[in-house]
Amino acid sequence: MSFLDLKNVTKIYPNGTKAVHETSLSINEGEFMVFVGPSGCGKSTLLRMVAGLEDITKGDINLEGKLINEVDPSERDVAMVFQNYALYPHMNVYNNLAYGLKNRGIDKQTIEKKVNDAAKLLQISDYLQRKPSMLSGGQRQRVAMGRAIVRNPKIFLFDEPLSNLDAKLRIQMRLEIKKLQQKVGVTSIFVTHDQVEAMTLADRLAVINNGIIEQLGTPIEIYDNPKSLFVAGFIGSPQMNFLDGNLKNKTLSAEGFEIKDINSDFEGEVTLGIRPEHLSQTENGLINLKVDLVEQLGSDNLVYGQLKDKKDFCYRCPGNQTIEKGTNLSLNIENNKYYIFDKSTGKRVN
Amino acid sequence: MSRLFTSSFSHIILFIGISIMVVPVWMIFASSTHTSSFINTNGLQFFLGDSFQENYLRVLLYKGGFFKEITALKMFLNSFIMATGVALLSVATSLMAAYALVYYRIKYATLLFWIIFITILVPLELRIFPTYSVMAELNLVNSYFGLIVPISASAIATLFFRQFYKTIPDELLESAKLDGASTWRFFIDFLVPLSKTMIVAMLIFMFVFGYNQYLWPLLVTSSEQYWTVVMGLKMMSGSIVHRFAFVMMSMVPPVLIIIILQKHFIKGVFQDK
Numbered sequence: 001m002s003f004l005d006l007k008n009v010t011k012i013y014p015n016g017t018k019a020v021h022e023t024s025l026s027i028n029e030g031e032f033m034v035f036v037g038p039s040g041c042g043k044s045t046l047l048r049m050v051a052g053l054e055d056i057t058k059g060d061i062n063l064e065g066k067l068i069n070e071v072d073p074s075e076r077d078v079a080m081v082f083q084n085y086a087l088y089p090h091m092n093v094y095n096n097l098a099y100g101l102k103n104r105g106i107d108k109q110t111i112e113k114k115v116n117d118a119a120k121l122l123q124i125s126d127y128l129q130r131k132p133s134m135l136s137g138g139q140r141q142r143v144a145m146g147r148a149i150v151r152n153p154k155i156f157l158f159d160e161p162l163s164n165l166d167a168k169l170r171i172q173m174r175l176e177i178k179k180l181q182q183k184v185g186v187t188s189i190f191v192t193h194d195q196v197e198a199m200t201l202a203d204r205l206a207v208i209n210n211g212i213i214e215q216l217g218t219p220i221e222i223y224d225n226p227k228s229l230f231v232a233g234f235i236g237s238p239q240m241n242f243l244d245g246n247l248k249n250k251t252l253s254a255e256g257f258e259i260k261d262i263n264s265d266f267e268g269e270v271t272l273g274i275r276p277e278h279l280s281q282t283e284n285g286l287i288n289l290k291v292d293l294v295e296q297l298g299s300d301n302l303v304y305g306q307l308k309d310k311k312d313f314c315y316r317c318p319g320n321q322t323i324e325k326g327t328n329l330s331l332n333i334e335n336n337k338y339y340i341f342d343k344s345t346g347k348r349v350n
Numbered sequence: 351m352s353r354l355f356t357s358s359f360s361h362i363i364l365f366i367g368i369s370i371m372v373v374p375v376w377m378i379f380a381s382s383t384h385t386s387s388f389i390n391t392n393g394l395q396f397f398l399g400d401s402f403q404e405n406y407l408r409v410l411l412y413k414g415g416f417f418k419e420i421t422a423l424k425m426f427l428n429s430f431i432m433a434t435g436v437a438l439l440s441v442a443t444s445l446m447a448a449y450a451l452v453y454y455r456i457k458y459a460t461l462l463f464w465i466i467f468i469t470i471l472v473p474l475e476l477r478i479f480p481t482y483s484v485m486a487e488l489n490l491v492n493s494y495f496g497l498i499v500p501i502s503a504s505a506i507a508t509l510f511f512r513q514f515y516k517t518i519p520d521e522l523l524e525s526a527k528l529d530g531a532s533t534w535r536f537f538i539d540f541l542v543p544l545s546k547t548m549i550v551a552m553l554i555f556m557f558v559f560g561y562n563q564y565l566w567p568l569l570v571t572s573s574e575q576y577w578t579v580v581m582g583l584k585m586m587s588g589s590i591v592h593r594f595a596f597v598m599m600s601m602v603p604p605v606l607i608i609i610i611l612q613k614h615f616i617k618g619v620f621q622d623k
Contacts, residue, residue: 053524074530086521090543099539100529147529 002026002052003187009059011045011211016243019045021211022059026188032181034190037208037234043191044159046208050189051157052076054192063154072104079148080157083115083164085140087132093119093143094128096149104151118150120178138169145177149184150287155262156181156188162197195235199223207231229346232339238302238314241338243272247340255309257286259333264340266349273339276302276316286332289313294323303329375601382406383595389590401591409595411499414586415574422596425588429561429579430603433500436560437553444504444552445545448511452522462607463512470505482569492573499565501559507552514548515541550615558604570587579603 004027011020013060019042027033035043048054052073058082061068068076078138079100088096097115101179106114118126124140141161148156158177162170178201181220183190192198199219207214207222207230214330215222215231230239245254247270252259254272288308295302296319303315315331317323340350378396384399410423447466451459474481481500482491490496501522518541526536542549577585579600586593591621 051528052529053523073527078528080525080528082521082525083480084519084521086519086525088522088526088540090540099531101524103530103535147525151529217466 003029003031003064004096005060005062006050007060007062009047009049009061010057011042011054011140012057013284017024020049023211023213023295024059025213025216029187030185031098032178032188032190032201032203034192034198034202034205036192036195036205037209039193041208042211043193043208045211047080047157047189047191047294050155053080077151077153078155078157079151079153080159081144081148081161082295083160085132085144085161085164087140087143087147089132092129092131093135093146096132096143097146100147100151111347114152115146116151118146121149121183122146138173139216141165141173145180147308149180152186154187156186158188158190160192161190162192163194164187170197175256177201199235205235209234216266217301226273226339227348229271229341229348230271232341232348234274238316240273240275241313243274243307243311244343245270245340252340255287255307255311259338262340264350266340266342269343270349271341271343271346273341274333275337276314278334278337279315279331280330280334281317282332283330285332287313287331287333289315289329289331291323291325291327291329294325305329364400365576368605378594379598382591382598384591386589386591404414404601405591405595409592412588414582414588415577417574420574420577420582422579422599423591424575425577426599426603428494428576431494432497432563432567433560433603433607434559435494436563437557438503439498439502440507440556441549441552443502444507444511445472445542445549445561446537447508448515449541451508451512452515453533453536466505466508467571469503474539478565478569485570490570492571492576494576496570497567497578498560498574499571501563504552509557510548511545511551514545518544547615548569550611554608554611554615557607561604574576 006023006025008022008024009020010018010022012018019306021042023046023224024139025033035046037043045054049056052068052071056069058134073228088099091099092125096273097118098111100115101111111279120143124139124142124146127135132143132338133145141194141293144161161177162173163196165173170251177190190201191196192201202219204218205222206216209230210337215227216348217225224271226235231241243254245252246268247262247264248267250260250262250264252270252272259272289303289305290307291303291305293304295304299319301317301319301321301323303317305315307313315329323329338350339345342349377396380398381389381395382405383402384395385401388399389395407521411421413419413421450456451463456462485491485496485500490499523536523538525541529540563578567576567578567581571581581598583600586596591595
């Protein structure tokens with residue numbers, strides 16, 4: 001029996017919108033699970049159902065083997081960090097952290113010790129007497145996490161907590177959240193639409209689309225082995241290149257080139273996916289790219305251009321190579337790292 | 351040069367405006383400190399006289415009314431009780447009504463709210479007979495309860511609190527729920543402190559509203575023991591200086607309440623922003 005078990009969980013809003021379809025998922029104790037997907041895919045709804053902030057239309061949620069569908073949010077022993085932090089504006093930081101403990105009838109000394117410990121862990125001890133309005137974005141974020149930690153809950157729930165921070169701070173807080181979770185060892189669910197955040201934080205991640213978990217696995221599994229067109233396009237930056245083609249007799253023919261001996265019996269219209277980083281320059285390669293634009297990131301160059309059929313294409317090469325605009329590059333796919341998807345269903349076929 | 355001109359011009363206008371408001375009040379006050387025979391012969395005065403203490407004490411302690419049962423001091427006490435009662439009760443009921451309307455997701459909450467709102471268009475005078483007969487049936491005529499309760503439901507205060515609650519993000523409620531706050535605790539620990547500024551503003555507003563009531567206290571009190579200051583203004587007789595003194599004193603409570611609460615009001619506004 002896993003720690004948190006979702007069985008056929010479905011959410012249909014009163015207006016008939018189906019936000020989550022028959023989702024089943026098991027999360028182990030101490031695991032860092034990330035729900036990732038585009039906005040409106042149902043990932044936040046799923047999280048809020050675990051928190052008890054949304055009713056469950058159908059299905060069961062079990063925490064430590066106990067059904068919690070009807071358990072009040074305050075009794076579930078979960079803590080949540082909200083996107084806008086939802087700090088209590090009229091209370092100082094100390095009281096923000098202490099409020100949940102006070103409501104649980106814990107005595108003053110214990111509260112003080114717990115709050116001070118959490119504040120030390122998050123390096124907010126100096127601000128305990130300040131009001132949230134006097135704190136910076138990063139500090140507010142820490143207070144929001146402190147409020148979750150101090151209660152020592154069974155699960156941490158994070159609802160896009162980093163999206164209000166600037167880029168640099170986001171990376172820093174991302175690291176800190178990961179470190180903190182490893183230190184405290186609490187089972188966590190983190191919702192984000194940012195695939196880099198998802199990849200870096202997750203022990204396992206669930207890619208969600210239209211209320212369905214498209215794929216569940218470790219970040220590397222999902223990157224290396226996407227099971228559908230959606231997952232392939234969503235995970236990885238810059239995005240995977242997609243080309244139309246036709247598969248017949250284990251041979252894929254696309255505009256201008258052919259790949260033979262493909263490990264699939266599928267026949268018909270397909271989409272070929274190639275990651276920008278799985279390409280290399282050779283003479284007489286499969287793909288001819290006319291360079292339009294080069295983005296120099298320092299460590300890498302992102303080369304954007306068009307194929308013969310005017311399709312946009314991206315190639316990632318080491319930063320020490322100089323590529324001029326307007327040149328023609330000849331590219332090969334490295335180690336047969338390409339993905340073929342059924343064009344009509346989006347399912348992986350190779 | 352032109353800046354100096356416009357600035358002095360606007361100051362002159364402001365000065366005229368202030369004079370129009372302040373001079374009559376000052377003249378009443380100055381006149382109320384003279385003896386009545388002096389005023390009767392010399393007219394309204396611009397400078398202070400030396401009968402201040404004598405006149406004001408006489409007004410406060412003189413037993414008036416048809417049955418000589420009521421003093422001005424008692425009227426001030428009655429008015430203070432009534433105005434404070436109206437202010438506290440109407441703010442409390444409006445806070446809770448708005449809480450129910452916004453957070454309890456009652457069916458037809460919007461419709462209910464508009465029904466409450468429409469009562470603004472219905473003045474007290476229009477419902478004064480049914481209200482009086484209810485109070486009479488309940489045996490509440492000639493009581494503070496009867497003075498206060500029928501005018502202590504404020505649609506305007508409910509409107510203000512409702513609009514304010516609607517601006518509070520839902521996450522705050524959700525976060526409080528996860529922190530184990532009950533519905534009552536959320537109200538006491540969050541909504542009340544967060545609406546502090548607005549509560550103070552409404553207390554001022556409703557205090558003055560309660561203090562200024564005339565028709566309702568007139569109807570619901572037959573015993574002189576429950577007369578209020580505003581009723582006294584109508585009823586008073588006697589020499590002109592004593593009336594002036596009473597008028598001056600009748601302005602003190604509302605002004606005082608504004609001065610006292612204004613501090614909190616402004617402090618609240620600046621702290622929140």
